[in-house]
Amino acid sequence: MIESISNATIADVVRQTLEQFRPNHGFTFRSPAITVTGEYCVSQLGDALQELGAQHVMLVTDRNIHQLGLVSGCESAITLAGIELTLFADVNGEPDSKLVRQGYATLQQCQADFILGVGGGSALDCAKAIAVIGDHYGPLSELKVGGVCSRRVGLGAIPTTAGTGSEATDITVIFDQTQKIKVPIKGPALVPDLALLDPTLMSGVPAAITAATGLDALTHAVESYVSIQSNPLSRAYAYHAMQSIFHTLPKVVGYGQDLALRGQMAVASFKAGLAFSNSGLGLTHAIAHQIGARYHLAHGVANAILLPYVMQFNALCCQHEYAHIATALGVSRDAMTERERCQAAIDAIKQLADDLGLPNQLASVGVTVQDLPLLAEQAMQDICLQGNPRQVEQAQIEQLIRQAIGGTHGT
Numbered sequence: 001m002i003e004s005i006s007n008a009t010i011a012d013v014v015r016q017t018l019e020q021f022r023p024n025h026g027f028t029f030r031s032p033a034i035t036v037t038g039e040y041c042v043s044q045l046g047d048a049l050q051e052l053g054a055q056h057v058m059l060v061t062d063r064n065i066h067q068l069g070l071v072s073g074c075e076s077a078i079t080l081a082g083i084e085l086t087l088f089a090d091v092n093g094e095p096d097s098k099l100v101r102q103g104y105a106t107l108q109q110c111q112a113d114f115i116l117g118v119g120g121g122s123a124l125d126c127a128k129a130i131a132v133i134g135d136h137y138g139p140l141s142e143l144k145v146g147g148v149c150s151r152r153v154g155l156g157a158i159p160t161t162a163g164t165g166s167e168a169t170d171i172t173v174i175f176d177q178t179q180k181i182k183v184p185i186k187g188p189a190l191v192p193d194l195a196l197l198d199p200t201l202m203s204g205v206p207a208a209i210t211a212a213t214g215l216d217a218l219t220h221a222v223e224s225y226v227s228i229q230s231n232p233l234s235r236a237y238a239y240h241a242m243q244s245i246f247h248t249l250p251k252v253v254g255y256g257q258d259l260a261l262r263g264q265m266a267v268a269s270f271k272a273g274l275a276f277s278n279s280g281l282g283l284t285h286a287i288a289h290q291i292g293a294r295y296h297l298a299h300g301v302a303n304a305i306l307l308p309y310v311m312q313f314n315a316l317c318c319q320h321e322y323a324h325i326a327t328a329l330g331v332s333r334d335a336m337t338e339r340e341r342c343q344a345a346i347d348a349i350k351q352l353a354d355d356l357g358l359p360n361q362l363a364s365v366g367v368t369v370q371d372l373p374l375l376a377e378q379a380m381q382d383i384c385l386q387g388n389p390r391q392v393e394q395a396q397i398e399q400l401i402r403q404a405i406g407g408t409h410g411t
Ligand SMILES: [Fe+2]
Pocket: 164, 216, 217, 220, 285, 299
């Protein structure tokens, strides 16, 4: 009898037994081991790298960022700490699988033990992908199946914009040349060991980019706060991120040279990144990814247009949470009902995007009704939809995008 039980059956019984002992309402929260913040904190980069045991750093950055001299402080800090340095400054726009392979070839050649991304979302995404790609030569979509859990080198991220939160998150997005699609790769190994937030690297970012990336960070916080996969820690970070971004972003867009404000935005964006990395996102991002890919629309702009529409749609399921958001934004009043607070939060976010000069309808950025079925179909497949608090059907997404094209608000 005993011989007839296969190993697969035993493994299945063990798995089912362990499932029964999984704690209810428990959660796992991941964040960088070291976070360094403050004006001119690039000077502390060498100490942080030594603490992490780095002996040879491969610095991955944007061509433009390098030409602007924004990386020179990092290079000096690394070499002054006696750490060997190899520069890979070939990122130019959104990273694709070919560039990641080139980066990995450089890594094999130089034998660095630490990858450091410096730049906007593209440079950080590229650095993260190089750190985990290893000897994988199949389609990138294979990597997302079980999540990327291991890497053989250390990983650090220094953002030069406040928005993507990539320095805190477990995700990278790479354009796969084989499949001709953007592939999100996700897993614990993508959370950097080191995040360094120096506002002096952000003071030259133009107002329009500051506004769009800031709205992206706000969208991370809002979607994370109401995500069905949220937990007490992610909600705490999301709440404080919303509070800070709502009050700081208009001032930073108006006066970008203020390093204290830039520092606040950098930390708020980091908090929003920590929040959504540990909770997932929602329908705004699920649609924004499709519109961004098809119309080459800046990610933050797509989010800014879509967020009020999605909030209105989701209000059916999260009026209570949106009322909290109204409190975080400072637009809640004692005399208001919960429903009124909920609406006040939606109106305040729409007003913020308008005040920052961001477009408020998809028609103005070239989105047409002909593409509705395709966009909705693709949005239904997006990984971000898993966190959305309201179940959604393709026809509802089509209706929502139709409203956003025309700039008409409904429920
Ligand atoms: Fe985003």
